[in-house]
Amino acid sequence: MQRTAYQGDYNPYTADFSYAPATIPHSGTNLQGATSNDKIASSPRTCPPSKPFFHPLSLAIIAFWIVLIAGEIVLLERSVAVAPTTVKLPWYYSNDGLPSVLFTIFTQGHAPVTAMHLSRLAVSAVQFRGSAPRTWLEMFWLADKKWAGPMGIAMAAWSVVRTPMRVSPTLVVFAATVLAALVTPLVLNRAYPIRAMDVAVNRTFFPNTLAAAKLDQIDAYAQIAVGAGAWSTNLTVLELYNSTTFVPASNPAREASATDFFFAGDVQSMDVTLPGVRIQGGCHAMDNETDVTQDSFIQLCNQELPAIGDREFMSLDPQALNLNVSYCTGGSFSQVIPPSNMTALVWFSNTGIGNEVRGDLVHGVVRCDTNFTTGTAFLSGRSLTYDRFVANDTLYTATEGGEALLDPLYAALWHFQGLKDAADDLESQLYGMLGYTQAADGTGGQAYTSPSLSGFADAMWRGATHMTMALAVLGRESATAYPATAYVPVSARTRDTPFLTGTLVLLGLWAFAMASMTMLVWRPTVLGDSLDSYCAARLAVDRPDLVSGGQVGGISDNRRLLERFAPVAGEYS
Numbered sequence: 001m002q003r004t005a006y007q008g009d010y011n012p013y014t015a016d017f018s019y020a021p022a023t024i025p026h027s028g029t030n031l032q033g034a035t036s037n038d039k040i041a042s043s044p045r046t047c048p049p050s051k052p053f054f055h056p057l058s059l060a061i062i063a064f065w066i067v068l069i070a071g072e073i074v075l076l077e078r079s080v081a082v083a084p085t086t087v088k089l090p091w092y093y094s095n096d097g098l099p100s101v102l103f104t105i106f107t108q109g110h111a112p113v114t115a116m117h118l119s120r121l122a123v124s125a126v127q128f129r130g131s132a133p134r135t136w137l138e139m140f141w142l143a144d145k146k147w148a149g150p151m152g153i154a155m156a157a158w159s160v161v162r163t164p165m166r167v168s169p170t171l172v173v174f175a176a177t178v179l180a181a182l183v184t185p186l187v188l189n190r191a192y193p194i195r196a197m198d199v200a201v202n203r204t205f206f207p208n209t210l211a212a213a214k215l216d217q218i219d220a221y222a223q224i225a226v227g228a229g230a231w232s233t234n235l236t237v238l239e240l241y242n243s244t245t246f247v248p249a250s251n252p253a254r255e256a257s258a259t260d261f262f263f264a265g266d267v268q269s270m271d272v273t274l275p276g277v278r279i280q281g282g283c284h285a286m287d288n289e290t291d292v293t294q295d296s297f298i299q300l301c302n303q304e305l306p307a308i309g310d311r312e313f314m315s316l317d318p319q320a321l322n323l324n325v326s327y328c329t330g331g332s333f334s335q336v337i338p339p340s341n342m343t344a345l346v347w348f349s350n351t352g353i354g355n356e357v358r359g360d361l362v363h364g365v366v367r368c369d370t371n372f373t374t375g376t377a378f379l380s381g382r383s384l385t386y387d388r389f390v391a392n393d394t395l396y397t398a399t400e401g402g403e404a405l406l407d408p409l410y411a412a413l414w415h416f417q418g419l420k421d422a423a424d425d426l427e428s429q430l431y432g433m434l435g436y437t438q439a440a441d442g443t444g445g446q447a448y449t450s451p452s453l454s455g456f457a458d459a460m461w462r463g464a465t466h467m468t469m470a471l472a473v474l475g476r477e478s479a480t481a482y483p484a485t486a487y488v489p490v491s492a493r494t495r496d497t498p499f500l501t502g503t504l505v506l507l508g509l510w511a512f513a514m515a516s517m518t519m520l521v522w523r524p525t526v527l528g529d530s531l532d533s534y535c536a537a538r539l540a541v542d543r544p545d546l547v548s549g550g551q552v553g554g555i556s557d558n559r560r561l562l563e564r565f566a567p568v569a570g571e572y573s
Contacts, residue, residue, distance in 0.1 A: 052524035058120040059522070062514060065113050069507065072102040076192050076493065083492030087199050095194050095493065107185040114181040115148040117514065118174050122531035124523045125170045126539070126568050131521045134166045136546060137561035143536035147174040150182070165562060170521075177513040184506045191499040198382070198487035200271075208478040209265025209274050212395050215475035219402030220333075220411065227408070227463070227470035228415050232429040237261060237465045244472065246276075246379055246386040254384070256458070257282075261465055262389065263472035267381040272484035273388075274379055275395060279408055279468040281370035283457040286345075292365060294326070297347045300365065301328035304345055310410070314420050316430060321357060323434075323450075324349040327413050335404030338393050339373040342409045348456045357436070359450035366457040370409045370464050382487060405471065412463030435459040527568070539568065 079093040091097035122142045125131035133139040137159075146152035153175045160167060230240055236256045237245050246262040247254055264276030292300075294313060301308055309332035316323045329344035346368065350361045374395035377386040396405065406414065419430050431438070431448050435455045441447035451459065527535050540546060546560050555561065 052526050054522075054524045055120060055123075055529035057529065058117040059518065061113060062117045062518075065109070066511065068102070069106065072099070072106055075099050075102065077495075079493050080192065080495045083490070083494070084197060084199060087201065087488050087490060089492065095491065099192075099493070103185075103188070106188070110185055111148075111178060111181045114178055114510070114514070115145060116530070118147070118177065118517070119145065119530035119532070121517050121521050122170065122174070123525050123527045123529070123535065124521045125168075126527075126531070126565075127523060127525065128521060129567050131168060131170045132567040133170070133565045134168050135562050136540070136543075136565050137165070137555065137558075138167050138171055139539065139565050140536055140555055140561065142171065142174075143531050143533055147171055148178055150179070153179070163562070170517075173513055173517060177510060177517075180506050180510045180513075184503060184510065187499055187506060188503045191496050191503045192493045193496055194491055195494045196489060196491050197494070199490050201486045201488055203270065203484050203486045204481050205268070205270070205272075205484055206478045206481050207265040207267060207272070207274065208476050209480075209482075210263075210276050210472050210475045211477040211480065212275065212475075214477045215396050215405075215471065218405060218471065218474045220404060220406045221402065222474055223405055223467060223470045224411050224415050226473055227411060227467035228429070228433070230469065231412070231415075231463045231466040232432040234432040234435055234459075234462075236462055237263075237469050241469055241473075243384070245469070246377070246384055249380065249383070249385040249387040252383055252385045261468070262377050262379075262386040263469050264377070264379060265472075265476060265478075267379050267484070268486075269381040270484040270486045271378070271380050271382075272482050273376055274482060275374070275376050275392070277468055277471050278373045278375065278377070278389065279370055279465055281368065281409075281461075281464070283366050283368040283461040283464075285453040285457050286365045286367050292347055292349070292363060297326060297345070297365070298328070301345055304367070305330050305343060310413075312413075312417065314416060316416065316419055321427070321430065321448075322350065325416055327416070329410060329413060331407050331410040333403075333406065333410070333414060336372060336396075336407040336410075338396060339371060339391065340407045341371050342369075342407050344368045344409055344413055346413070346456075346460060348453060350450060356441075356446065356448055357450055358439075358441075358447050360452075362450055362453055362456070364453040364456075366453065366460055368409055368457075368460050368464065370407075372408055372468065406467075408467035408471075409464040411467040412460065415463070433459060433463065435462075 075092070076099055079089065079099055082093055083089065086093075089095075089097070093099065125142075126133065126139065133142060141147070141156055144152070146156045156171070156175075159165075230237075233240065238254050238256065238258070241263070242254075243266045244263060246264065247258055248260050251258075251260070259282045260278075260280045262276050262278045264274040267274065298311075301311065305328065307330055308328050309330050311326075311328040313326040314324070316325050324347065326347040327344055329342060331340075331342045331344075344367070346366045347364075348366065349363045350357075373391050374393065375389055375391040377389040379386050419426055435451040435458065436448040437451075439447055439449065527538065546563070547558070
């Protein structure tokens, strides 16, 4: 093909090539007189004037998006509020229902929707001196949406540091707004975590618990038999009867040293008000009472007790244990009338270590103070605590034909009398009651180590609590229905206030940036609805010198792009 003359002359990479804008004939010029070469050799063109347009689609989408965000926050708050009261949430509150769908939409769309509207604002921004790019390089960054993601922002920031240059506030605000939009879904996800919780449900059930009619028919010997059997295990009531033993809600620690117990039935992890028996108090070793004789013990009893109802001196298992246990108390073998306050002094003395017993000699006095009451209490089945105790002195009225029930502390003391000549199984029971520990004696036999005086005090408190628990065990029946509150485990959304605060701050900054930029730069334009590569090409068509000269490398290597970018005017605005 034959090459025309103008084709051979047009070479922008020759050294003597220079660019001069082509002239467009005025309206009065006779275009028919133009040469054929003029028709063929077109010059860089400008866009014909057209009527500016607002292109409001992105603004409408942003308005819809703000409504969606507000609706999602309200929906999440409602789901948090409803979750603790509903076992099965409706689909518009459930974990995998509408809140999850909206959160997925928000996560996937928040940054793209933000970038879409900012790209529309960028078209208007190039028209004003305060918001227009400072250089042509920045204009291309805006068109390439370098501000729309962390990598693009990082690369642009590195270019700014490497090649000192000024950038417009538009680029900075765009980048900060997009970063906030990217982080917000992550923080929002932490603001409403899904956790396990219990939902309260009203129920009626028949617990196997203390009944006044059943309690009235128990005699003292049954009380002592059941209480002594549990006492001989050397275990506390918390270890043997954990699910039916309740401690005060004000002091919920379930320790062997606890001084307040309420005994009722198994409430099956529900909250309910039930009748029961309660014991308070404790036992402790008395100071400076290690040298005790029978006479000094009697004198001590007269000093400590306003009246002595019963007193006993005995030696338990003289062949092996050889332990002196003497006591005095204000109570007696008579019907307990709640509330019952009782004090007892117990003198323990190892008069000689037998063949089966090891350890140090123990001499001293233990003092016990107890308060026994009957009544009702509000029981929390999950924490096994009780509250709102109401005494009911008429819960027990003896109607059985045998011996009436005893005060628990006195029942423990009276049981010693049946162990004076303990042998075989009763001997083992005595060891367990008082807290002796069993070990091999080195010859194939068994040996027992004596507890300290404080250990004997703990043993006496265990005895009093077991004699109290015996009443709750023997007096149980399940014929009465009680209203209760059950707790159904569910997983539901909860609120994490610090992360919610962070979410609201990020959304507030995002909304402020979007609103401010919209009010400042959103104007009608003829460049289109976004600042993209096509729009950048239209702006750069009048400046072919920016890419002339045969430069190699990328956009950041073109030093001509550092020239100042003049705000668009004339036919573009």
